Amino acid sequence: MTILAPGSEEEAASLVTDSAAARQPLLVAGNGTKAALGRPVEAATILSAAALSGVTLYEPAEMVIGARAGTPLAMVEAELAARGQMLPFEPMDYRPLLGSSGEPTIGAVTACNLSGPRRIMAGAARDSLIGVRFVNGRGEVVKSGGRVMKNVTGLDLVKLMAGSFGTLGFLTEVIFKVLPRPETEATLVILGLSDRDAIGAMSAALGSPFEVSGAAHLPDGDGGPRTLIRIENFASSVDYRIGELQRIGGRAETQVLDQESSAATWAAIRDAAMLVEPRERAVWRISVAPSRAADLVSGLRRRLECRVTYDLGGGLVWLALPVGDDAGAEAIRPAVRAARGHALLVRAPDALRAAIDVFDPPAAALQAVQAKIKAAHDPAGILSPGRMYAGM
């Protein structure tokens, strides 16, 4: 495996131009900590953003930060923390789940459109991403968006780049809007709820005026089911709002986690830490309307032996189960489709991820549009071919 790590945007453009001419596929990457996400790419060469590092713009009073794509996420977060700010979307760290090491980059956070529990309030990476620069598959440098948070000038290619897993372009620089870091946080824990009641409680909390920034349900823990509701704000507001929210658990027993244990708990939920072991199990990430999540899970539990975590008020279901022949795809795909949700196979052996759909295949008309969008960016099909869909 050859690794190309251009030190400048121009160098990256010239490398892509050469590869396009030679029809030589490139695996677009940062530091490779999420290499096991998506389908395996058949490429002898890695095009890495690792050498494109550094914060290029940070204006705390304008709530905007820009960085070269290979900048370690940790460096971006540290710069923000030093000025009391943060990335709003709380990007998850895939290293525990995927068993990888190294420093995740801000470019890969963008390319994978990562998010975390705060997504229910603040959106995913795509909601905070306001500008990108990238090299398309023709070797042209393209910019979209910019450094201001309201911008409708031209087609929003920024959104296409978020979550395209390197298949549309090699990101060289990304710009995000940011938020002040809340003064403190606390978490209300409701004990012993069924999945259905937990989703009802989370919906009630999210339908309250208290700006809940985390709502998760852990049904399979050792001490019985726990439903968690997070508030982040100024200290006096956190106290007041947690107090108001205690009513929604009805007669169920409740606890309150202080700042430190709340933060640790949500970091674990963010990274799906409860499903890391046993390592040989397959892991799915299912997006579904919360009101259909509990029925979906109980149906699947009848057919499969699985461990479950609900995040995003029930809108995100993490599922871990024995790999078997197909990681349960034959049962999971139709059930999720019937619930009008989407399932992403996050962890499974390479051979399996090459053999079955990792991303849900969209309807034929949409898939045709996606293939043309891929070709509009990368006519030679050299950028991480097959990473999202076979043959694309």
Add this chain to the structure above:
Amino acid sequence: MTAIAFPAPDAKVLARRDAIVAGLRAILPAEAVIDSEDERRAFETDALTAYRRMPLAVVLPSSTAEVAAVLAYLSREGVRIVPRGAGTSLAGGAIPQEDAVVVGLSKMNRILDVNLPDRTMRVEAGVTNLAITAAVSHEGFFYAPDPSSQLACTIAGNIAMNSGGAHCLKYGVTTNNILGVTLVLLDGTVVEVGGDALDAPGYDLLGLVCGSEGQLGIVTEATVRILKQAEGARPVLFGFATSEEAGAAVAAIIGAGIVPVAMEFMDKPAIEICEAFAKAGYPLDVEALLIIEVEGSDAEMDAALARIVEIARRHGVKTVKESKSAMETAAIWKGRKSAFGATGRIADYICMDGTIPTGQLPFVLRRIDEIVKGHGLRVANVFHAGDGNLHPLILYNCNDPLEAERAEQAGNDILKLCVEVGGCLTGEHGVGIEKRDLMRHQFNEADLAQQMRVRAVFDPAWLLNPAKVFPLDGRIAA
């Protein structure tokens, strides 16, 4: 005003007008096809009233199936299409051309589903922005993006322009508040983009459709996110002797970790115009006014306001006036949201929509004043201070062609200035025809080519809203 060019109409299409109208009548109920000159006139412009073109015909379909049939027919016939919501575009996004059929969504205005547990609603795309909130306000919920035209503008138009509003500093713009749409492609194929879950598989086509100005297809239904209203909301007026002080106060508030739900700026001319109209109690002895709104319980609002007032005092605030009642609150927002309408009562105006890095505010305000005075005109400034989205209103007399041309020139100079300081041509109104010919100031050829290649995926023959967004020369078809 004739500065913005329209493409020459296709004579062959004009010659086939009767046949095309007959073809439309064959697939739509009689009342859904408008072809008399009198009735078509209502559709010849939008809120960019200086420009108008009589469309070939107008259709007002009532369902996704009818929209699909219309697009299939018109694309087969090679006839251009101009989608239209309520026609409130300030950028000319819905202005027709002589050889195009306007597809208006005003009849598709039903609320299809309200799902309070999941905090979503399914609506037809011709429903107005305010009607979405009105359908759930008795339950204490609302749809967050709130463009000033929300009483009239449709969600279809909001999606086309990725509309914002005064409160998007906290709640984001349209693209952050939509989960899915039904999109009719040019050939009449109906696709579901996104859905009612947070993630959709594959590329973010929903994000691409938001802000695409009717060039990729016609949105007929949408699933929107709704939010619970805060326990309370209170706007406070802060008057400053200079706009520099007001700008510095905004930066300091954000620096202190406070993101108010809205921070609106008005300069002296805007204050006078809006106060005369709304009697909102705006101070008239200041050069710059900030309307800062906080939300929460009474105690929370008191605490947040105490912090903000303290910061404002450090930046020399002259007047601080809190809303004491729901009536005062309504008057304060009425004044701000009628800024455009109130200005229209005293003069003709064109409204700019550039966005700048907020740190450039004092410099840009000074330059706007110089630019407009240099053209012998007057300007009133209202803008969203938290996100740097400016709305300079350039006042002129539309019956004086020379003055009209100077107003347009001043507007162009202001938008170029916005790009030069690191901002963009349009924050929430869209490019339309108005800013089309300025696109090369913000983007180079490679940037525009990539956008046009994506556009060509949906419309290789440039039939959908074809005179908008991209300069008329150098277009890429596939």
